[in-house]
Amino acid sequence: MGTTNTQGRLKVAKNTDAETMIVATNLTKTYGDFKAVDGINFTVRKGESFGLLGPNGAGKSTTMKMIAATSQRNGGDLLILGKDPNKSGPEIRAHLGVVPQQDNLDRELKVWENLMIYGRYFGLSRKFLKGKIEELLEFAQLVEKRNSKTEELSGGMKRRLTIARGLVNEPEILMLDEPTTGLDPQARHILWDRLFRLKELGVTLVITTHYMDEAEQLCDRLMVMDKGKIMAEGSPSELIKKYSSKEVLEVRFGSDNNATVAEQIAGIGERLEILPDRILVYAENGEKALEEIVKKGLHPVTSLVRRSSLEDVFLRLTGRTLVD
Amino acid sequence: MSLNVSTENKMTWTGAKTIVDPQRGIRRGAFYVAENRIRTMLKWWPAIIAFGLGNPTLYLLSIGIGVGSLVDKSLGANAIDHVSYLTFLAPALLATAGIQGAMDEVTWPTLEGFVWDRTFFSMNSTAISGKQIANGVMLAAMARCVLQVFMYELCLLAFGAITVQSIPILLLVSSSAGLGFASIMLAFSASIKDDDNMFALVGRFIITPMFMFSGTFYPITSMPIYLQWIAWISPQWHATNLGRALSYGMPIEPWLLIIHWSVFLIMALIGFNWAHRVFERRLSA
Numbered sequence: 001m002g003t004t005n006t007q008g009r010l011k012v013a014k015n016t017d018a019e020t021m022i023v024a025t026n027l028t029k030t031y032g033d034f035k036a037v038d039g040i041n042f043t044v045r046k047g048e049s050f051g052l053l054g055p056n057g058a059g060k061s062t063t064m065k066m067i068a069a070t071s072q073r074n075g076g077d078l079l080i081l082g083k084d085p086n087k088s089g090p091e092i093r094a095h096l097g098v099v100p101q102q103d104n105l106d107r108e109l110k111v112w113e114n115l116m117i118y119g120r121y122f123g124l125s126r127k128f129l130k131g132k133i134e135e136l137l138e139f140a141q142l143v144e145k146r147n148s149k150t151e152e153l154s155g156g157m158k159r160r161l162t163i164a165r166g167l168v169n170e171p172e173i174l175m176l177d178e179p180t181t182g183l184d185p186q187a188r189h190i191l192w193d194r195l196f197r198l199k200e201l202g203v204t205l206v207i208t209t210h211y212m213d214e215a216e217q218l219c220d221r222l223m224v225m226d227k228g229k230i231m232a233e234g235s236p237s238e239l240i241k242k243y244s245s246k247e248v249l250e251v252r253f254g255s256d257n258n259a260t261v262a263e264q265i266a267g268i269g270e271r272l273e274i275l276p277d278r279i280l281v282y283a284e285n286g287e288k289a290l291e292e293i294v295k296k297g298l299h300p301v302t303s304l305v306r307r308s309s310l311e312d313v314f315l316r317l318t319g320r321t322l323v324d
Numbered sequence: 325m326s327l328n329v330s331t332e333n334k335m336t337w338t339g340a341k342t343i344v345d346p347q348r349g350i351r352r353g354a355f356y357v358a359e360n361r362i363r364t365m366l367k368w369w370p371a372i373i374a375f376g377l378g379n380p381t382l383y384l385l386s387i388g389i390g391v392g393s394l395v396d397k398s399l400g401a402n403a404i405d406h407v408s409y410l411t412f413l414a415p416a417l418l419a420t421a422g423i424q425g426a427m428d429e430v431t432w433p434t435l436e437g438f439v440w441d442r443t444f445f446s447m448n449s450t451a452i453s454g455k456q457i458a459n460g461v462m463l464a465a466m467a468r469c470v471l472q473v474f475m476y477e478l479c480l481l482a483f484g485a486i487t488v489q490s491i492p493i494l495l496l497v498s499s500s501a502g503l504g505f506a507s508i509m510l511a512f513s514a515s516i517k518d519d520d521n522m523f524a525l526v527g528r529f530i531i532t533p534m535f536m537f538s539g540t541f542y543p544i545t546s547m548p549i550y551l552q553w554i555a556w557i558s559p560q561w562h563a564t565n566l567g568r569a570l571s572y573g574m575p576i577e578p579w580l581l582i583i584h585w586s587v588f589l590i591m592a593l594i595g596f597n598w599a600h601r602v603f604e605r606r607l608s609a
């Protein structure tokens with residue numbers, strides 16, 4: 001099931017023979033005249049963990065909703081589990097797990113009831129769900145809250161419940177739109193660990209996030225989006241290699257001086273990025289770059305040399321920092 | 325900060341391919357939605373019973389008996405249709421109960437599902453389609469409608485306003501009116517973007533006049549002719565007239581019988597068609 005479509009397979013045959021889960025060709029979504037997703041192409045294979053990065057409004061959630069076989073595309077082709085969502089939406093959705101950006105739990109129902117009714121929507125038996133609910137409460141660390149109404153939960157607890165709910169049908173593809181927003185650091189790490197286990201079980205993950213550490217930890221492959229288009233695609237390390245230098249020197253001269261200093265140190269390193277509070281110098285060797293700056297008689301208030309990260313890739317591609 | 329990552333989570337995992345039969349959800353989606361709606365309603369069952377029986381009792385005590393004896397006194401007993409005023413009133417009250425009961429369970433839940441809680445969007449991320457959500461909401465509303473009418477009938481029976489034999493047909497007539505009107509309201513509620521003031525307007529300018537000018541308290545023939553058209557487009561009047569004819573045998577032209585039933589049917593057809601389109605469109609935006 002889900003693998004019978006030859007068209008989807010042919011398109012990715014060049015890459016691998018692993019089962020293809022999602023194939024998007026020139027995928028487009030418009031709202032009125034506005035193109036929220038503007039002709040993007042990508043493929044996701046079985047067992048892969050695929051990440052969507054991009055600033056606010058890039059079109060990540062819109063893309064996720066189309067893959068979730070709910071939002072209808074306005075152009076291009078889309079195959080999910082080998083089927084066209086325009087024709088086989090319910091069949092596709094039966095095998096997907098969806099964690100939307102906005103929690104949409106049923107406020108009037110208790111925690112366990114939310115899992116129960118959601119499972120019922122997939123036609124799962126009450127008997128099966130009884131056992132499943134116990135596992136999921138455990139998964140979401142909400143065992144003690146089983147009888148609370150969802151409106152009594154904290155923001156992070158709601159998020160965990162929404163994630164657990166998305167697993168009730170043991171989906172082939174799990175779609176997570178900013179899963180860890182609102183989670184405390186411990187809950188985030190537990191979630192990463194558990195998502196990693198799901199991946200080992202062969203579950204395909206599609207994740208959007210604004211946290212670069214999350215993207216580096218969880219995703220085998222990333223797609224950076226901006227204004228509805230794909231800016232870059234590759235594994236985290238490939239992207240860093242391609243779009244950033246090996247090291248980054250961060251120097252601060254005080255907010256008022258950054259602009260003037262930047263003119264003086266132009267030419268040092270491969271590239272400069274001037275942020276409101278600091279200057280980033282991209283260089284093969286950060287220490288050397290710092291020496292050159294000091295040689296010019298400039299003395300930064302603080303300086304720091306670090307390895308390039310996805311954060312730098314993101315800044316380069318979208319001109320925006322992630323966390324403002 | 326301690327990151328005490330407990331990894332003790334035993335997940336059994338067979339996979340959706342094996343455990344989920346898509347066809348099952350596709351066949352029975354509407355019932356799952358109704359199941360959820362009824363589960364939510366049942367949380368309020370004491371209130372549903374208390375209002376379902378208490379409201380009619382109080383109403384019948386004050387208006388029915390009080391006004392009834394006044395009418396009977398001034399016009400002479402059994403002046404309208406040769407039955408007591410309460411018997412004349414009963415089909416109209418049941419029509420109101422049916423329409424109101426069904427309407428309450430489509431309007432608020434639909435606004436909640438699309439706007440407040442967005443629960444319809446979570447239903448729609450499973451195998452369930454927009455059409456099935458609309459049908460499921462309607463199904464649960466009809467369960468509530470039938471229950472509400474039935475409780476009203478028990479009260480009317482206790483007051484001697486209807487006979488036991490007329491219970492099934494009056495139930496059918498009132499619920500059909502409820503179905504017709506509620507399906508239009510289902511579509512209408514689904515079209516509301518986020519403004520619940522719309523309901524207040526609809527209440528004031530459509531529903532209240534509908535009840536006022538539908539021959540509830542007196543035959544529409546005693547209304548001025550320029551107001552009678554309101555009755556003709558009101559399911560309340562069609563249900564009242566039909567109920568009177570079929571319960572205590574108010575004389576009625578046969579063609580009018582067909583018209584009454586057709587009105588409910590046509591409203592339901594238009595309502596469902598419209599609702600299905602709005603639900604599908606809104607969920608796939």
Ligand SMILES: Nc1ncnc2c1ncn2[C@@H]1O[C@H](COP(=O)(O)OP(=O)(O)OP(=O)(O)O)[C@@H](O)[C@H]1O
Binds near residue numbers: 059062609
């Ligand atoms: N229902 C809608 N109607 C009109 N415009 C929409 C709708 N949904 C999204 N958009 C627009 O489409 C664009 C992409 O939105 P989307 O939600 O996909 O962004 P995103 O990448 O998920 O952003 P964020 O990081 O803020 O979640 C935005 O400009 C948004 O305003």
Ligand SMILES: [Mg+2]
Binds near residue numbers: 062177
């Ligand atoms: Mg988003």
